[in-house]
Amino acid sequence: MNISIFFSAIIFAMFLILVLFKPLNIKQQDFGEIPIFELTNFKVMELDEKGLTTVMNGDKGIRYKDRYVVNNIDYTDNTKKYLANMKANKGIYKDDIIDLEGNLVYVREDGISFSTQKAIYNKETNIVVSSTNYIANIGQNEVTGSYIEYNNALETMKSQNVTVNYKLKER
Numbered sequence: 001m002n003i004s005i006f007f008s009a010i011i012f013a014m015f016l017i018l019v020l021f022k023p024l025n026i027k028q029q030d031f032g033e034i035p036i037f038e039l040t041n042f043k044v045m046e047l048d049e050k051g052l053t054t055v056m057n058g059d060k061g062i063r064y065k066d067r068y069v070v071n072n073i074d075y076t077d078n079t080k081k082y083l084a085n086m087k088a089n090k091g092i093y094k095d096d097i098i099d100l101e102g103n104l105v106y107v108r109e110d111g112i113s114f115s116t117q118k119a120i121y122n123k124e125t126n127i128v129v130s131s132t133n134y135i136a137n138i139g140q141n142e143v144t145g146s147y148i149e150y151n152n153a154l155e156t157m158k159s160q161n162v163t164v165n166y167k168l169k170e171r
Contacts, residue, residue, distance in 0.1 A: 038060070039060070043055065043057050053077070055078075056075050056093070058071060060072075066095075068093040070090070072087075073086070073100065074087045075100075077121075080126055082152065083109040084126075085108075086100055086121060087103075087104070090102050096123040097120060098120070098121045098123065099120050100121065104117060106150070113137050114137070118131070126151060126152040127151050129149045130147065136157070142164070143162060143164050144163045145159040145161050146160050147159060
């Protein structure tokens, strides 16, 4: 066999491969945000030089680059004078702000509590804000309204469209 015929056959075969076979077209897919890790039935504790400052429990937690997304969140803040606890169906913890949603219950150890459907808690300022209807209990007294801003550090409460049931002490 002549060498020129051999190389001509190889070149012809390569040309056929180039023409007949199409390269595989792979589409790049965007999977959105991918979690760093997931936790189930977990407890996260935050400590500083003074001791235990916060505790966060949940049924399922997903850690993304910039936030935690927690189902059945149970968050306790021990950074101020009174211990404050918040429970909700869902919570997003990002940059010291916790966005709570679904059957939220806020309880402080001195007896102040309120329940609502959605609230935002700022850990640095210790302020809880809810723009949805709420029911608050302060001892035996009950307060309802459409907006609440509670400052745990200053122990002040701002509210709108308020109805108060105040029980007087008997003598």
